[in-house]
Amino acid sequence: MQDCLQCGEKFKYKQVLKTVLGPLGYKPVRCIQCGQNHVVTLGSKFRISFAVVAIPMISRLLFYRELSVVGLIFFLLMIAIPMLFILPYFIKYKDGEP
Numbered sequence: 001m002q003d004c005l006q007c008g009e010k011f012k013y014k015q016v017l018k019t020v021l022g023p024l025g026y027k028p029v030r031c032i033q034c035g036q037n038h039v040v041t042l043g044s045k046f047r048i049s050f051a052v053v054a055i056p057m058i059s060r061l062l063f064y065r066e067l068s069v070v071g072l073i074f075f076l077l078m079i080a081i082p083m084l085f086i087l088p089y090f091i092k093y094k095d096g097e098p
């Protein structure tokens, strides 16, 4: 997980996850220590959209041809949930507006 670029405070997992899963898209993350705003970099947005779109598509082609309840449960347990869990570790931030 990235640290604050201003004061070095480590971002919390939940804080980072919120910036990705917000209903209005990417939100800046504010440091709880110094208040510095950080915005998600373009490269991170690219990685996230790739992970969200490409990985499920590829895994579906590889593991199951027909969509079934078992396949859906398998997908959620083996791919979607672990992906959600590791996603914050791939996000990079740069300085935003204070």
Ligand SMILES: [Zn+2]
Residues within 6 Å of the ligand: 004, 005, 006, 007, 008, 009, 031, 032, 033, 034, 035, 036
């Ligand atoms: Zn800070």
